[in-house]
Amino acid sequence: MERGEADGLGADRNGTLHCLIVGGGPAGLTAALYLARFQRRFLLADSGHPRAASIPVSHNIPFFPEGISGLRVLELQQAHLRRYRSRPVTATVTRLERREDAFHATLEDPGGGRRTIEARRVILATGAVDVEPDLPDLPDAVRRGLVRYCPICDGFEARGRRIAVIGHGDQGLGEAVFIARTYSNDVSLLTLGTPMALTAEQRSQAARHGITVLEAPVRRLLMEDGRILALHTGEGVEHRFDLLYSALGLTLPNTLARSLGARCNDAGALFVDDHNQTSVPGLYAAGAIVHGLDQVVIAMGHAAVAATHVHNRCDLPFVDER
Structure with a gap:
């Protein structure tokens, strides 16, 4: 077995893995590619529900001027990784502990089977x-x-x-303003029945950008050709839009990081250093889970930085990290 390989079940036959990657989206697959080319022993555990798969088309990923779907990005990345005789293992990491100079992770497969692996870095x-x-x-x-x-990807x-933005509060208004000042002068903010307690300054901002705030709940949808054509509110009024964006925020699955005491903000996004290492030595983060701009190309960049640092440092003890 070569240095960069693990067997078909992901179990390392040469002792402790150099790295465990949790998540098989653009960030995780990029990290795996780098580690495969560094000839490191690693395992990529993916639960099988990457958020990127729901991207209909993105036009700001370099080298794809006609646009590319998130699903196609994942397919290309997986095919690239297979060139190095590696592929994701379908499993959920349910527990992560750090013991001395290694992490111990519990993996659960779709059939309910469990096993524990040991990795120097994660x-x-x-x-x-998305909410x-x-x-x-x-x-x-x-x-x-x-x-x-x-809207950064396809606005x-x-x-x-x-264009209609579904949201409320600062986040909803902020995205509506972003779209109005960048792409369209016909923007509405739909709160879906949630009252908008706008300050005088916020109302002025909305008016300045021509944003219509609609607080009535949506009672019925009109669908046509696989898209939402119109929304009917509780007031019996029909509103038609060409595109709808959601600005309701995200849920960040950071239970593993929190269990280790990793530093994060109020929303749960992890803080990292210049090497994308969290406040827990040996634990790295890449992609949407990291505090900052949520973009595919940035997620890939995070992963490249983290994987390179893992390669350069994974034979050293954690005590030397900082």
Whole structure:
């Protein structure tokens, strides 16, 4: 068996793994590619629900001028990784502990089987889960691509169109303003029945950008050709939009990091250093779980930095980390 390999079950036959990667999205797959080329022994554990798969098309990933779907990005990355005789293992990491100079992780496969592995370093690339809008009879609109979540990725293609932002509070208004000042002069903010306690300054900001705030709940949707064509509010009024974006925020799966005492902000995003290492020596983070701009290319950059540092430092004891 070569230095960079693990067997088909992910078990390392040469002792402790150099690295465990948790999460098989763009960040996790990039980290795996780097470690494979560094000829390190690693395991990529993925629960099988990458957020990137719900991206209908992104136009700001370099080398794909016509745009590329998130699912296609993942397919290309997985194919690239297979060139190095490596692939993700479908499993959920349910427990992570640090003992002396190694981490012990409990993995659970879809069939309920459990096993424990030991790794010198860990890269968390667990991504994020979008908060789904409460639309009638449509509990997974973002996951299905009916409501988008990244105007940075595809807002340019929506310029000049009728756009609705689903959200409330500072985050909802902030995204509506971002779209209005960048891409469209026809922007509405839908609160789905949540009252907007706007300050005078915020109301002035919304008016300045021509943003219409609609606080009525949505009672019925009009669907056509696989997209949301119109929304009917409790007031019996129909509102038609070309595109809907959700600005309801994210849920960050950082239970593993918190269990180790990693430093994070109030939303749960992890703070990292210049090597993408968390406050816990030997524990790294990449992608949406990291405090900062949530973008595919940035997630890949995080992973490249983390994996390179893992390669350079994984034979050293944790005490030398800082």
